[in-house]
Amino acid sequence: MPNPVAHSLAVTASVLASTAAGWRGAMQRRARSVATDPNSTPLPQLFDMEGCPYCRVVREALSELQLDVEVYPCPKGGTRFRPRAAELVGRKTTFPVFYDVERGQAMPESADIVEYLWEHYDSGRAVRPNALTYATSSLATAMRPTRGFRARPSRGPAQLLELYSFEASPYSRLVRERLTELELPYRLWQLAKEQRSDIGPANARLTLGKWTPVPGGRREAMIARTGRAQVPCLVDPNTGRTLFESADIIGYLESTYAL
Numbered sequence: 463m464p465n466p467v468a469h470s471l472a473v474t475a476s477v478l479a480s481t482a483a484g485w486r487g488a489m490q491r492r493a494r495s496v497a498t499d500p501n502s503t504p505l506p507q508l509f510d511m512e513g514c515p516y517c518r519v520v521r522e523a524l525s526e527l528q529l530d531v532e533v534y535p536c537p538k539g540g541t542r543f544r545p546r547a548a549e550l551v552g553r554k555t556t557f558p559v560f561y562d563v564e565r566g567q568a569m570p571e572s573a574d575i576v577e578y579l580w581e582h583y584d585s586g587r588a589v590r591p592n593a594l595t596y597a598t599s600s601l602a603t604a605m606r607p608t609r610g611f612r613a614r615p616s617r618g619p620a621q622l623l624e625l626y627s628f629e630a631s632p633y634s635r636l637v638r639e640r641l642t643e644l645e646l647p648y649r650l651w652q653l654a655k656e657q658r659s660d661i662g663p664a665n666a667r668l669t670l671g672k673w674t675p676v677p678g679g680r681r682e683a684m685i686a687r688t689g690r691a692q693v694p695c696l697v698d699p700n701t702g703r704t705l706f707e708s709a710d711i712i713g714y715l716e717s718t719y720a721l
């Protein structure tokens with residue numbers, strides 16, 4: 463388990479990171495909510511690192527589009543998935559790299575990826591990140607300058623882990639940093655807010671009266687599967703564990719996969 467004081471400071475820095483980036487990637491922006499489908503395959507693949515501002519811009523779009531992906535972390539010094547990213551692009555590449563498995567199309571360059579995502583997954587709307595998007599994303603990285611960038615020794619899981627998250631979630635960021643550093647691949651289930659009453663921590667939602675999830679939406683599906691609608695939530699099919707608290711998840715990843 464991380465030291466509680468250090469963890470609280472990390473959460474504060476992560477809140478500042480999300481604030482710097484204008485809380486992009488907190489609300490879904492599709493015309494309507496799309497339910498998560500654990501059986502939908504093949505999912506697109508993202509080769510990224512949590513601390514990279516260019517990768518963040520892509521992950522924000524993925525959250526807002528509610529597009530679930532497989533994430534293959536490629537931290538600096540990482541050896542597990544970097545070769546595959548280079549093979550897909552056909553040369554040494556920068557990150558992020560997005561691979562649309564269904565269409566057999568791989569691409570680097572965050573602005574091109576974001577444009578592609580909105581065009582192909584949201585009925586053709588043209589959205590391209592601008593200078594302000596990148597400046598604020600870089601500011602978010604500056605709040606956690608040493609995390610989610612460099613590879614550390616780890617053992618790889620036989621099956622992909624699963625993470626419920628949305629890009630602006632400060633607690634989820636801390637978990638994604640560890641997943642990056644330990645080069646642990648995961649299915650990312652998007653849980654961006656679907657309605658105003660989803661805003662706020664899971665135990666203190668900004669709603670008067672009883673909170674109910676959007677019918678047929680992602681929170682409803684998550685509750686049916688895990689019993690709660692709260693991020694981060696890590697499901698590890700390798701051990702059968704489901705964990706909800708960021709400190710517990712980080713402790714679990716360290717003790718199970720770090721070397």
Ligand SMILES: N[C@@H](CCC(=O)N[C@@H](CS)C(=O)NCC(=O)O)C(=O)O
Pocket residue numbers: 513514515516517538555556557558570571572573
């Ligand atoms: N113009 C590119 C820039 C991407 C970029 O420079 N990414 C850095 C990480 S933040 C990178 O891949 N560096 C080389 C490396 O890590 O091997 C984009 O928008 O995607």
